[in-house]
Amino acid sequence: MTTLFISDLHLEAERPDIGDQFIKFLEDDASEAEALYILGDLFEAWVGDDDQNNYYFVIKRALRRLFDSGVPIYFMHGNRDFMVGKQFANETGVIILAEPYAINMYGEKALLCHGDVMCTDDVQYQKIRKMTRDPDWQASMLAKPLKERLRMAEEARRQSLERTINLDMNIMDVNEDEVKKIMSKYGVDVLLHGHTHRPAVHDVDLGNRKAKRVVLGDWHKQGSVVRWDLRGPKLEVLPR
Numbered sequence: 001m002t003t004l005f006i007s008d009l010h011l012e013a014e015r016p017d018i019g020d021q022f023i024k025f026l027e028d029d030a031s032e033a034e035a036l037y038i039l040g041d042l043f044e045a046w047v048g049d050d051d052q053n054n055y056y057f058v059i060k061r062a063l064r065r066l067f068d069s070g071v072p073i074y075f076m077h078g079n080r081d082f083m084v085g086k087q088f089a090n091e092t093g094v095i096i097l098a099e100p101y102a103i104n105m106y107g108e109k110a111l112l113c114h115g116d117v118m119c120t121d122d123v124q125y126q127k128i129r130k131m132t133r134d135p136d137w138q139a140s141m142l143a144k145p146l147k148e149r150l151r152m153a154e155e156a157r158r159q160s161l162e163r164t165i166n167l168d169m170n171i172m173d174v175n176e177d178e179v180k181k182i183m184s185k186y187g188v189d190v191l192l193h194g195h196t197h198r199p200a201v202h203d204v205d206l207g208n209r210k211a212k213r214v215v216l217g218d219w220h221k222q223g224s225v226v227r228w229d230l231r232g233p234k235l236e237v238l239p240r
Contacts, residue, residue, distance in 0.1 A: 001033070002032075002228065003105065003228045004033045004037070004228075005112075005192060005216060005225065005226040005228065006219075006225050007038065007042075007114065007193075007194025007218075007224075008041045008113075008218035009022055009043075009217065009219040012043070012044040012055070013053070015044075015053040018057060018219050018220070019055070021238070021240050022062070022219070023058075023062045025238065026065070026146060027062075029068075031066065031069060033097050034071075035062060035071065035072045035073070035074065036066065036071060036072070036074070037073075037110060037112065039076045039078070040060070040076050040077055040099075040194060041079065041081060041114070041218075042078070042081055043084075044157070045156075046080065046081035046082075046084050047083060048083050048142050049051075049083075049084070051089035051149075051150070060088070063092040063094060067093030067215070068093070074094065074095050074097050074149045077099065077114065078194070079129065082138075083142070095126050097112070098111060099112075099113055100113045100182065101113075102186050102188065105190070105233075106228065106230050106232075108189045108190055108232065109190070110189065110190040111186050112192050113182075113192075113193040114193060114194060115174060115195030119171075119172060119173065119175065120165075121173075121180050173196050173198065174196060179191065180205075180222065183204060183211055183213075184206055190212050190213075190232075191204070191213045191214070192214045192216070192226060192233065194215065194218075196213055196215060197217060197218040199235055200215050200235075201214050201233075212233075214233050221240070222237055222238060222239055222240050223239075224238065225238055
């Protein structure tokens with residue numbers, strides 16, 4: 001059997017091509033998998049489970065069909081959909097994982113992350129991340145009217161895009177020392193994450209042993225998946 005890992009789809013109604021490919025992926029590849037792990041940023045923006053727009057309904061229904069067929073689905077928050085909560089989980093059947101999440105994959109010790117927590121060179125972003133992950137902050141946001149939350153999310157996306165254009169790309173990548181620190185802390189052989197949109201397999205020297213860091217790609221122009229079986233993790237492109 002094979003376990004599948006994806007991240008950074010950034011689903012939104014304005015990009016139906018991504019959603020169409022994702023639904024086909026659920027119906028074909030994922031339907032034959034042992035399990036599916038979604039490592040954050042499934043959605044471009046998520047302001048609360050009470051946002052019941054039609055496009056989200058289509059995606060949730062596709063996830064539920066996969067779950068009902070017997071394939072477990074695991075979800076990890078990203079920097080765009082950290083407000084996904086219990087209602088979403090109940091509607092789709094997904095199990096929400098804490099980050100980071102240690103797991104044994106076919107005999108290998110692995111650690112799953114969205115990835116942004118390791119981008120420590122971007123000090124300003126880490127401050128924002130700490131704030132938005134705070135339960136009190138999230139509760140205060142959910143207390144606001146849905147229309148206001150949607151407006152705030154749109155403004156946050158605009159500011160993020162402007163900042164990204166003017167920021168050194170290397171600053172937004174993971175910090176290698178932080179990678180080694182977290183891998184050593186959890187004693188893992190493989191670190192699997194997304195967020196950076198830089199799909200690759202990296203060798204990591206932990207001093208006393210060699211390890212790997214596998215980075216999932218985004219789905220803006222094509223799909224990206226890691227297929228993990230007894231032979232280990234394999235990073236693949238999914239043509240659109």
